[in-house]
Amino acid sequence: MSEKNIFDEMWGSDGQLRAPYAEFNTWFEGENPARLRAKQREAEEVFRLMGITFNVYGRTEAEERLIPFDIIPRIIAAREWQKLSKGIEQRVRAINAFLHDVYNRQEIIKAGRVPREMIANNDAFLPQMLGMTPPGGIYTHIVGVDLVRTSDDDFYVLEDNARTPSGVSYMLENRETMLQMFPELFAKNKVQSIQNYPADLRRSLAACAPAACDGDPTVAVLTPGIYNSAYYEHAFLADQMGVELVEGHDLRVVDGRVAMRTTRGYEPIDVLYRRIDDEYLDPLSFNPKSALGVPGIMDVYRAGGITIANAPGTGIADDKAIYSYMPDIVEFYTGEKAILKNVPTWRCSETDDLGYVLDNLEDLVVKEVHGSGGYGMLIGPTASKKEIETFRRKLKARPNNYIAQPTLSLSSVPIFNKAGLTPRHVDLRPYVQCSPNGINITPGGLTRVALKQGSLVVNSSQGGGTKDTWVLED
């Protein structure tokens, strides 16, 4: 069932059914494939009716697409998860400490562990954040760490996503859909619940309320609007948390607070879970052309009038160039070795590394330092000669803009298609909430799956799909 040299999470490397999938496999073998196919179609209908869609940039406004959903769950054993979640917690702790440090005393630079120019010359570094501590000392209220697996034991962090990780609505809806379609599966397998995510998130955000808040904190979600690709998720989270979904034009600064225009007048907001980028947050502090943000919100923020989640400037921690320093960063702030592995990374800004990368383009993955969504990257092993040459020119022109990594042999999990169970590569994005009360990691996360055979690109914007992700009870 599995491709050569690829670790399949259901069938291992040797075709032996792995323990977490035992119950599931028994169920699957007793199922009629025609019924499952009907269920797959049914799931798509449910998603469309519920409006769980995303907009594709550059297409007509009206076009809303479904992210393909595969009915075969990705199953993780309790023991595997414990190790993973320890590693994630350690990493998130280090990221928060790092952020506080680079915006305050900059000990890590003084210690020579991260070069000053990596910070100072980085677009993601916001001088406006220097010398301040966000309410509760929390920078990354929500993190979505992207992980890949290469063997039974090896997990790598691909990206830390410390700005505004998306996709959590799919994690929740995928589970909801599976519960509705296959209740019997959940009777046989004890799957750890994820349904408290929205309530936990509201509590976690409220725990980060600013000094100006008296009483029960008012939380709101800030969206760029209905045409944003993740609008569904913004509305979903606001709805599930029971808070207002606001846009920039609903907000203004009133009496030193950021307030929303309600039918009864302006009411102050304590915690703003913003789903817009730093650049657009405040036209007075950042991009003056931004109509998505709130003029003056940064002044209110600095004066302790509002909590912005995640804090502005967190991008410096999930920057792809900083990524290569993460093992050092974890060690520097926690005093421990990093539990989760980092993918070896060549920094094209360094002459030796650039030379190596240019000589080995056909074996490497090259990414833009600030890119996301699978855009603007080169996957050497599957690229044509022409694509490689085009990329070579780009690299030489702006080496600082790129990093390179070896292609990992990502694990696979079967999807259900015409051929039955067919292995496809996956990644995993667990979701982490941080507050002064602690770090809370939802068991599982979002599994993204490359639906094309052999493909390593799992991004929804590039034709990837999703799966329900199970962490079994001990």
Add this chain to the structure above:
Amino acid sequence: MLGKTANGLYWMFRYLERAENTSRLIETGQRIGLTRAERSDDEWKPVMKTAGVYQGYTQKYDSLDKQHAIDWMLRSKDNPSSVLCVIATARQNARLVRTAMTQEVWEAMNGCYMAVQKALAKPVSERDLPAVLGLIRQRTALVRGATHGTMLRNDMYDFARIGTFLERADATARILDVKYYVLLPSVFSVGSSIDNVQWETILRSVSARGGYRMVHGNVTKPRNIAQFLILDNRMPRSLSFCANKILSNLQYLALDYDSAPPSLAMANATVARLAQSDIDDIFDEGLHEYIQCCLKEFSALGQQIEIDFRFYE
């Protein structure tokens, strides 16, 4: 509740109501065409005028014919008031205020949008028209049913209702405005079969034939029709009924918000004027002028509500 949310709910329900009204007008137009002796598509002009889409039609088409008229009202993307566009706009507003409605209302709205998109993907033949119009009515009724059955009776519901009844009052007033002359006493054609068809049209376009019969029996008289559509408080599409509903929802809001905005006073005045009106006086003083005055009042009330509850900046 955000001003934007009130705005979104108000317009979502206005557009839903508009879709229903337009499909009812199309049905009336088709029905009249079928039952008339002479072959003519003339009836589509007042039908489109009533829906407020005639001017756009003449800009796009040189001549008046049934197929084009139906297509224009039903599914043209160039006509922002076509059923297809109006349902899409209603759903767009629903997306905008997704957090203000229950899952069931949202699913009914989204399901309505999906079904209508599918049914109107291609031009609708005359043979399929009744089924398609039926589908539109059913789907919009599902949204309304989910709204009644699942939404909290709070300010959100009030704005949804105000939108519904302002749109409905406007629609009924327009029908009367376009057709008022057939209700006037005339020395030429009183009681002729043409009049009967015209009166029938009016009742049909507000789904009021059965109701009218229950109240006024089988004799169709223009004065009774006007009374029924303007002043009868039992008739759910009459101007008076709609004005009363708008007023009670504004009163709930005033109670809830502990304030008395200018729109409340305006609605009170409109309801009082309708209550004091007598149908004979209306005819004596001019039916047309009276309806014009109602249209203006409803429009001004809508604008005041947008200001009072901070729909926009």
